[in-house]
Amino acid sequence: FPNMYKPRVIWVGIDKGSDNLKLLAGQIENKLEKLGFAKEKRDYKVHLTLGRVKSLKKIAQLASLIRKINFQPIDEINIEKLSLFQSTLTPKGAIYADLAHHLFKKPL
Numbered sequence: 576f577p578n579m580y581k582p583r584v585i586w587v588g589i590d591k592g593s594d595n596l597k598l599l600a601g602q603i604e605n606k607l608e609k610l611g612f613a614k615e616k617r618d619y620k621v622h623l624t625l626g627r628v629k630s631l632k633k634i635a636q637l638a639s640l641i642r643k644i645n646f647q648p649i650d651e652i653n654i655e656k657l658s659l660f661q662s663t664l665t666p667k668g669a670i671y672a673d674l675a676h677h678l679f680k681k682p683l
Contacts, residue, residue, distance in 0.1 A: 579638050581631065586622040587646060593621040599657075627669060655679055
């Protein structure tokens with residue numbers, strides 16, 4: 576995100592099961608709104624974050640490496656637990672605080 580020329584986040588999109596994950600994200604967002612958190616205005620993109628980009632110094636090399644990766648879909652991954660983290664971005668990098676966990680009765 577947001578694009579290959581000025582990336583801040585490196586991610587992989589998720590297709591299979593994305594409807595379930597969008598539903599889950601919506602349910603979480605609705606509950607957080609009741610606690611006073613504002614809803615996100617952008618559409619939710621179902622993805623897996625692989626990393627964050629701190630510097631654009633070697634962005635052409637990074638983009639070239641990413642384009643060479645041949646991602647192969649995995650048939651299925653069961654999600655058994657949801658962990659909620661708070662991410663605070665600082666000049667020295669992100670600081671993550673582990674806030675809560677939820678175990679699913681049956682895997683998603």
